[in-house]
Amino acid sequence: MKEIYLDNNATTKVDEAVFEEMRPYFCELYGNPSSMHFFGGQVQKKVDEARSRVAALLGADPSEIIFTACGTESDNTAIRSAIEVFPNRRHIITTRVEHPAVLTLCRNLTKHGYRVTELNVDGAGRLDLDELRKVVDEDTAIVSIMYANNETGVVFPIEEIGQIVKEKGALFHTDAVQAVGKIPLNMASSTIDMLALSGHKLHAPKGIGALYLRKGVPFRPFMVGGHQEKSRRAGTEATSSVIALGKACELAGQHLDDENTRVKGMRDRLERELMAIIPASRINGGGAERLPNTLSIAFEFVEGEAILLLLSEKGICASSGSACTSGSLEPSHVLRAMGVPFTCAHGSIRFSLSRFTTDEEINAVIKELPPIIQRLREISPFGRELLKKQ
C-alpha cells in the first residue's frame, strides 16, 4: 500500500535536495563554525549562506535571523525576552486559538503575576480587531498572535494587528510556523518585531527553527552561554540542520507561486468534491482567508478518530480535530473557540497538502472518504437518523 501523506501541517518530508545539501556536514565538513581554523571557517561560510537564504524568504536582513532548535523555542524566546525588556509592563495579549507553544507559556506566566488576554475568534476563526484595540494598553509588553492557524489554515490580518500594537508601544510577535513558505512575507515593510518559524514544516529536518528579530528591537536571550548567534542564542549551532533550513527556505521561495496556484487548486478541488458528495459536512474557517494548502472539514454525527483509522486502512494520512486522538476529551481548542457545534467538532478532519501532493492522491481521497463517512453514519445512532431523513 502506497501512503498518501496529507498531514503536512504536522510535519513535512525532507526535500531530497535539502538532504543532499546537509549531508556533507556530518562526517566530512564537521568543523565548529566558531573555530578559528580553516576547517571551521568553511562551515561558518555555509552557515552565513543559510542565514541569508532564510532572510531572503522573509524579506529580512541576515543579521535579523537567529537560529534556534524549533518553533517552540523561537516563540518562548520572543515572549520571555519581551517581558524581560519591559519589567514594568505586566500584560500579554494572545489568542484562544494559538499553538500550545505560545498558549501554554502565556498561561504559565499568569502564575507569575502576568495578566494574559486571550482574544476570541468568530465562527469562521477570524479575530475581532476592535477587541484587540480595547485591550491593548500601556501595560502590554507583548502581543503574540499567530500568522496562520495550524488547524483551519485561517490567516490573520497581521499587519493591521501590528499597527494597533505599535500605537501602544508594545512588541509584536507572530508564530508564523504555518505561514512561512506558504504565503509571501516581507519583513522590510512589516510591523512584526519578532517572528518564529520551524524547519520541519517546510521540508527541512525536525529540530531546527529560527527567530526573526527586527533590528533595533530590544532583546534578552533565552539561552545563555557562549557567544554564538551574536550572544543572542548560546549553544553550538546545529550546522547541518541550519544549512538544511537555508536550502529549504530557498526552495520554498521558488515554490511560493506553485503553492498558491497548483497546490491551492488541488485543495480547492478536494474541498469542492467532498462537499458535493458528502451531505451534512462543512468547512471549518470556510468564510475566512486561509492558507492555500489546508482543508479542515467537519462531518456531522461521526467521530474523527474512527474516520482517521479507516482512512489509514486505505493508506491515507490526515489529522483530526477530535479529542479522541489526543487522549483529551474535548474537541480541539481551536474548533471550540470558533464555536463549531459539537455535532461537527468531533468529526473534523484536517487535510494539509504540500508541493509533493499529486492529483492522483487527491483523487484517492475523493474516492475513499465518502464511503467511510457513509459507513460510520450507518453505525452511529445520530447518523442513522440523518440517513433516514435523506
Add this chain to the structure above:
Amino acid sequence: MWDYTDKVKEHFLNPRNVGDIADADAVGEVGSLACGDALKLFIKLDDNKERIVDAKFQTFGCGSAIASSSALTEMIKGKTLDEALGVTNQEIADFLGGLPEEKMHCSVMGQEALEVAIAKYRGGPLPVHHDHGHDQEQEGEIVCKCFGLTDGFLKKVIAQNRLHTAEQVTHFTKAGGACGGCIPKIKELIAEVLGEQKQDAPKRPEKLTNLRKMQLIQEVLENEIRPQLWSDGGDLELIDIAGATVQIAFRKACAGCASSGYTAKFVEQKLRDLVSDDIVVEEVQQ
C-alpha cells in the same frame, strides 16, 4: 496513533451486530453528541424472557467505542439478564485483548448502556450516569458537570477498577477531562473508596515475624503496587524498612507528580490491607 490490539482493530473494522432490533425487549441509550460518544443498545430475550438471544448496537464514537460495543453484544448473547449485568467494563476490555487506559471509558460506556437497558426493562429506577439521559431520575450528586457524572457512579468505577489517581478516573469515565474543575472532588472520592476498601480488607497473616513482615512488604510492592504504577508510566523504589515505617521514593512519572501524595496514601493503604495495620509509608526524595 493508539496502540490498539488486533482484536480491537478487528471489531472496529468488522463490527458485529450493528443495527437495531425492531421488537427489542430492552433498549439502553447513553452518551451524547456533545460528549463525543454515544451508544444505543438493543436486547431481545427468548420466549421465556430469560436469556438474551440477540443484541444489536449503534455507536457514535472512536475506534475503541465501536469495538467495545461490538464486543459487548457478542459477550451478552446467551446470558440471562443477571449474568449480563455481571459483565464488567474490565471484562469488555479483556475480551478485546485490552484497551489503552485513555480509552477505558469506552468499555465503561458499554456497561452503562447495558445497565440502563435492563433497568428500563425491569421497570426499576434507572441508574444515573450522565445527566443527558433526560428521562433519568437524578440520583446522587453530580460531581463532574462537564460530563454529568455522579459521585455514586464514579465511586463504583473507582472501586471496581481499583483506580487510585484522578487521571485514571478521567480515562475510565471522562470525569475531569474537560475543565478539570471536578478533579479535587474526584480525589476525595478516591480517598473515600480507599477508606471503604480498608474495612472489608482481605485476610492477611495474623502474626508476623520482622523478617516475614519485611518479605511481605517487598512482595506486595513488587506484585501489587509497582505494576499499577507502571501502567501510569510511574514507578517507586523501596528505600528502607524500619519497624513499621516503609520509606519509598517515587520514580518516573510519579516523581514530581502533583498527586504523588495520593499515590503514597494508596501504597500505605495497600500495605496495611495486605501486611499489617501499623504500616506508615514515608515518601523520601532520593
